[in-house]
Amino acid sequence: MTADDSHDDIPVQRAAPRIGHRGSGDPQVAIDTPVVFDLEDVAVYYGAFRAVRGVAMKVLKNQITALIGPSGCGKTTLLRAFNRMHDVIPGARVTGKLQYHGIDLYGPQVSATEVRRRIGMVFQKPNPFPKSIYDNVAFGPRVNGTKNKIELDAIVEKSLRAAALWDEVKDRLGSSALGMSGGQQQRLCIARTIAVEPEVVLMDEPCSALDPIATARIEELMRELKSRFTIVIVTHNMQQAARVSDRTAFFTAELDSANDRRTGILVEYDVTQKIFSNPSDERTENYITGRFG
Amino acid sequence: MQLSELHARSQHADRAFRVLAVVAATTVLVVLALITVTMSKRAWPVLEHMGLDFFTSSRWSAPEGIYGALPFIFGTLFTATIALALAVPVSLGVALFITQVAPPWLKKPMVYLLDLLAVVPSVVFGLWGVLVLSQHFGLGRSFLTAGIILAVMITPIITSLSREVIETTPQTDKEAALALGATRWEMIGASVLPHSKGGLVGAVMLGLGRALGETIAAALVIGSALGQITLDPYASGNSMPAVIANEFGESDGMHKSALIALAVTLFVITIIVNLVATAIVQRSMRRSRGT
Numbered sequence: 001m002t003a004d005d006s007h008d009d010i011p012v013q014r015a016a017p018r019i020g021h022r023g024s025g026d027p028q029v030a031i032d033t034p035v036v037f038d039l040e041d042v043a044v045y046y047g048a049f050r051a052v053r054g055v056a057m058k059v060l061k062n063q064i065t066a067l068i069g070p071s072g073c074g075k076t077t078l079l080r081a082f083n084r085m086h087d088v089i090p091g092a093r094v095t096g097k098l099q100y101h102g103i104d105l106y107g108p109q110v111s112a113t114e115v116r117r118r119i120g121m122v123f124q125k126p127n128p129f130p131k132s133i134y135d136n137v138a139f140g141p142r143v144n145g146t147k148n149k150i151e152l153d154a155i156v157e158k159s160l161r162a163a164a165l166w167d168e169v170k171d172r173l174g175s176s177a178l179g180m181s182g183g184q185q186q187r188l189c190i191a192r193t194i195a196v197e198p199e200v201v202l203m204d205e206p207c208s209a210l211d212p213i214a215t216a217r218i219e220e221l222m223r224e225l226k227s228r229f230t231i232v233i234v235t236h237n238m239q240q241a242a243r244v245s246d247r248t249a250f251f252t253a254e255l256d257s258a259n260d261r262r263t264g265i266l267v268e269y270d271v272t273q274k275i276f277s278n279p280s281d282e283r284t285e286n287y288i289t290g291r292f293g
Numbered sequence: 294m295q296l297s298e299l300h301a302r303s304q305h306a307d308r309a310f311r312v313l314a315v316v317a318a319t320t321v322l323v324v325l326a327l328i329t330v331t332m333s334k335r336a337w338p339v340l341e342h343m344g345l346d347f348f349t350s351s352r353w354s355a356p357e358g359i360y361g362a363l364p365f366i367f368g369t370l371f372t373a374t375i376a377l378a379l380a381v382p383v384s385l386g387v388a389l390f391i392t393q394v395a396p397p398w399l400k401k402p403m404v405y406l407l408d409l410l411a412v413v414p415s416v417v418f419g420l421w422g423v424l425v426l427s428q429h430f431g432l433g434r435s436f437l438t439a440g441i442i443l444a445v446m447i448t449p450i451i452t453s454l455s456r457e458v459i460e461t462t463p464q465t466d467k468e469a470a471l472a473l474g475a476t477r478w479e480m481i482g483a484s485v486l487p488h489s490k491g492g493l494v495g496a497v498m499l500g501l502g503r504a505l506g507e508t509i510a511a512a513l514v515i516g517s518a519l520g521q522i523t524l525d526p527y528a529s530g531n532s533m534p535a536v537i538a539n540e541f542g543e544s545d546g547m548h549k550s551a552l553i554a555l556a557v558t559l560f561v562i563t564i565i566v567n568l569v570a571t572a573i574v575q576r577s578m579r580r581s582r583g584t
C-alpha cells in the first residue's frame with residue numbers, strides 16, 4: 001500500500017475540528033419540529049475521490065433548507081445522497097450516518113426505489129419524458145400502482161394545479177411535454193414529482209435555466225408547497241436562498257492536503273436570517289458578501 | 294483588417310466544403326441511376342415476355358422459358374420475417390443487458406465479442422447452418438434453417454447498433470424516472486426506449502436489409518431450387534438472392550434476364566424497406582420533439 005492509498009484512513013483528518021458541527025447542536029431547533037434527515041459525518045466518494053466530507057446537519061420537516069456554496073463544493077453530490085441517487089453511478093458511495101426519520105437510508109433492508117418514492121427530486125435541467133403532458137405526471141403514480149383512470153385524472157389535475165401549470169396546459173394534456181417552454185417544463189417536472197406524494201422534494205438549482213418571471217413563479221410555488229412537503233434546494237442564487245429558505249447550509253471546498261484535491265465541507269448551517277445577517281464563520285461572510293471567488 | 298481576412302478565409306473553406314459535398318452526393322446518385330438503368334434494361338425482356346405473371350405466378354422453369362418469381366419473393370420475405378422474429382427480441386435483450394444491467398467487467402468483453410461476431414463472413418454462418426442445424430439438429434434445409442442462420446447473422450449487427458443508440462440516452466432522462474421510484478425496467482420503458490425508438494427501428498431495418506439480401510448463407514441452407522409457397526417453416530424453399538447465386542453461372546438469354554429482374558425486384562424491396570424505416574424514424578423523432 002502506498003502512502004497515497006491510506007490517506008482516507010487517517011482519523012486526524014476526518015475530525016476536522018470546527019467544521020460542520022456548528023449547526024447540529026442547534027439551540028434554535030424547536031423541540032417539536034420533527035427531524036426528517038439527520039446526518040453525522042457524512043462523506044460521499046466517487047471512486048477514491050472524496051467529493052464531500054464530515055457533513056453533520058438536521059433537515060427539519062416542512063421547512064425549506066437551502067444548500068449554497070461555490071461551484072464544485074459538493075452541493076449536488078450531497079443532495080443526491082438524500083435519495084440514493086448515487087446508487088446508479090458506478091463507484092460512487094456514501095459513508096457516515098444518514099438517517100431518514102431515524103432509519104438508516106443506506107441500511108441493508110432499505111430499497112432505493114422505496115426511498116425515491118418518498119424523497120423526490122427535481123433536476124437542474126428540466127427533463128420531462130418524451131411523452132404527453134398527462135403521461136409525464138401520471139408516470140409516477142402508475143409505477144407506484146395507481147391504474148384507475150379516474151383516480152389518475154384526479155392526481156394529474158391536482159398536481160398540475162399545485163405546480164401552477166393547470167390553466168396553461170389543461171387543453172393540451174395529450175400533447176408532448178417537449179413542446180413546452182423551459183419554465184413550463186420545469187413546473188411539469190415539479191408536478192410530476194409531487195404527483196407521487198413524496199414527503200421530501202429535493203431540488204438541484206431548479207431555476208438556473210429560467211428567466212426571472214419563471215423563477216419567481218417557482219419560488220412562489222415552493223413557499224406554497226412547504227406546508228405539504230419538506231424541501232431541500234441547491235441554489236447559486238443567494239437572493240433566492242435568502243428569499244425562500246428557512247435554513248441555509250453553506251459549503252465550501254478545501255484543499256485536501258493528503259491528495260491535492262478539493263473536498264467539500266459544511267462550513268455553517270443555521271437559520272437563513274442568521275446566515276445572511278450575522279454569520280458566525282468568516283468564510284460564510286466572505287461568500288455572501290461576494291468577497292469569495 | 295484582420296477580421297475581414299478571417300472572414301474571407303472561412304468563407305473560402307465553406308465553399309470548398311460545399312463543393313465537395315455536392316460532388317459526393319451527385320456521384321452517389323449517378324452510380325445509383327446507372328445501376329437502375331442498366332439493370333432495368335437487362336431485366337426488360339423477361340418482363341415483356343411474362344408480364345405481371347413474373348411477380349404473381351409460381352412456376353419457374355428455364356428449359357420451358359417460364360419465369361414466375363413469386364416463390365422466391367415469398368421465400369425471401371418469409372425467411373427474413375423468421376429471422377427478424379428471432380433476432381429482434383434477442384438483440385434488444387442483449388443490448389439492454391449490456392447497457393443497463395451488466396457490471397463493467399462483463400460489459401467490455403461482451404461488446405468486444407459482439408463486434409467480432411458482426412464481421413464473421415456469411416459463408417461461415419452458412420456452413421455452420423448446414424453442419425449443425427440441418428444435419429445435427431435435423432432441421433434439414435428449410436425456411437426455418439435459413440431463418441435461424443439469418444437471425445444469427447443479423448443479431449450482432451442489430452445488437453451492436455441498438456447498444457450504441459441506447460447508450461445515447463442522457464443520464465438525466467434515466468434519473469428522471471428513477472427519482473420517481475421507478476424500477477430499472479420501468480425506467481427503461483419510460484426513458485430509454487422512447488429516447489432510442491427511432492434509432493432502434495433503424496437498427497432493425499439495417500438488419501432486415503442484410504437478411505433480405507443475404508446470398509451465400511441462404512443459398513446453402515434454404516433447400517430446393519424449386520421454391521414453394523407455404524407457411525410451413527420446415528418446408529424447403531428458395532429466395533431471390535439464393536436463386537441468383539445458384540443459377541447465374543449457367544444462364545443466358547431470357548434466363549439471365551429473369552435473374553436480373555429478380556435482382557431489380559430485390560433492389561426495389563430493399564429501397565421500400567428503407568423508405569418505410571426512414572419515415573418511421575422521422576415520425577418518432579418528430580413526435581418526441583413535440584410538434
Ligand SMILES: Nc1ncnc2c1ncn2[C@@H]1O[C@H](COP(=O)(O)OP(=O)(O)OP(=O)(O)O)[C@@H](O)[C@H]1O
Nearest residue numbers: 046049051070071072073074075076077078089264
Ligand atoms: N459522477 C461524478 N464522478 C466523479 N466526480 C464527480 C462526479 N460528479 C461530481 N464529481 C466531482 O465532485 C465534486 C463536487 O461536485 P458537485 O457536482 O457535487 O458540485 P456542486 O457543488 O454541485 O457544483 P455546482 O455548483 O457547479 O453544481 C467536483 O469536484 C466534481 O468534479
Ligand SMILES: [Mg+2]
Nearest residue numbers: 075076077234
Ligand atoms: Mg451542482
